[in-house]
Amino acid sequence: MTKKILITGVAGFIGSNLAERLIKEGYRVVGVDNLSAGVLEQVPKEVEFHKIDIRSKDIFPVFNGVDVVFHFAAKNCISECQLYPLETADVNIIGTLNVFDASLKAKVDRVIYAESSAIYEGTEIFPTPETNFTPQTFYAITKASNHLFAKAYQQFFGLKTVGMRYLNVYGPRQDYRRVVAPVMSAFIIKFLMGKRPKIFGNGLKRRDFIHVDDINDFHIMCINNEKVINKVFNLGGGKNYSIMEIYKMIQDILKIKIEPEFLPDVPGEAFESLGDITEARKIGWEPKMPLRDGLIGMIDYIKKEITKGNIKSDTVL
Template sequence: MRKQKILVTGAAGFIGGNLCERLIGEGYRVVGLDNLSVGTLENVRPEVDFHAVDIRRKNISWFFRDVDAVFHLAAKNCLPDCLASPHEMCDININGTVNVLEASKAHGVKKFVYADSSAVYEDLDDFPSRVEKVAPRGAYAISKHSGAMFAKMYETFFGINVTILRYFNVYGPAQDYRRVTSPVVGAFIMKMLSGENPTIYGDGNKRRDFVHIDDVNDFHLLTLKDRRSDGRVFNIGSGANYSISEIYDLVVDLLGLEMPPKPIYQEELSREAEVTLVDISETLELGWKPKTEITDGIRDSVEYLRHVMDKDRNLLAEDFGAI
């Protein structure tokens, strides 16, 4: 039987790289697109038919030949960058999305999974957030929601089966720790492993709903197999939240640090929501549920980043050895 062919945009990024790996493991053929603006080739498995292209390129439809389903993950998603460069953000998150939708339409793609964000709930304070009501406020949230609306439009007018996934704080191995404002779990671990003081933006009381990448990938697979996911929006979180300070303490515990470093508190960079907490009743209804406990999930990230640091140290030692 012909293996299904899945195209993933943002394939060299955190979620995309992990998703491609999982899809390969499940026997799918995988095409990956990424302009490597943020993502790295280290995240791309050799089995992926990878192309370093920008989703805004006009002739990308060539890559969509014989594709059964698309996961559209490529986006500009660093909040301060989005605020600083709104034109570029819209160009990638809205025009780029339309370009990917056009290419999908041109090649009769049956299924389109769009990466939306919990940021669309940022101006609401009734928790847990349910899928029916959104109130995007910041530039990033508005651009992501616009992309989702375009995806719905292609479903209505052109018959592509669309599933919108609103990710909450996804964490796990291969999350980008190199950015100036990198996602919190990896940033804390990396700083502490390097003997530096991690930065907390704000007072550490913001609460976030964290969900592990393995659980997210379980749902990704479900969207390919279960037709009940067609035409629907799902919240992808765990239904429990933790403050940034609690995550800090968890990382300290897991690293077993005798002298835990003190965080450096800095002013918030963008006005993010105080709380995120998700209602996952719709995802549970489809038989999915998050399995990874936060401690196990963070331990996973610690192991991954320890390995990355050891590799970097060995490379550095080899470089010095060669001089």
């Protein structure tokens, strides 16, 4: 019998890409999402979909017979989380504990859950190893709290967990609808609309980008591998780029020359991110997607979204 996998946040960026990949690899997939940010159209039709909030007890029966849980559902737009700390904690902490409880009750084999490299916001160590723990913003604090709760669920209840500290994940279906869209989506959309992209700060901030297909390689490895149990892994590209470098690379691919509009910096954002991926490499994982190829794929996806009418000129700030 093929394994049954449950994904929370299945209608979002990472969840929908993983669902597609798991279906292709022959797994049975159950999905949960309250569609607060996700889009139902992104969920592959083979997925048994349940529109439920992760904070609700209604998720419990959905976990019956599940082998592995991928828990992605979260409130994760950093600037919005800064405005609503209570709601952020409710979804990201209480929601996660409800997912852990449902997983325990259903005796699932393991829960692979999303932390975030935002936990390293305050760090001065680059590349940053998993031992670092310097969250600053409300979002990062909820993800750090997920990490501590996962350890306690391991220790006191024997729940097997795997923590994913993604750096900046990019690729098709990246959520461009947020209050502040992720940088690559925002630039590409503005360029394709013939408008000036906005840069918050001076463009010198450096970010570590990882393609969604690469992190899904690691997710697939985690389904059966015993070496990952009760550990946490950075998943990044192994190098970082300044925002201006990304801007120029996209301009170069599109052969468009438009000057950016510089705006004041977003408070709380780290100047640099660069994950140390030694631990994930020890499992046999390696990021493969060259940044330029990944950007070309993302541009193709955004062009199709514009043609479908899903992106309008006022979709991103």
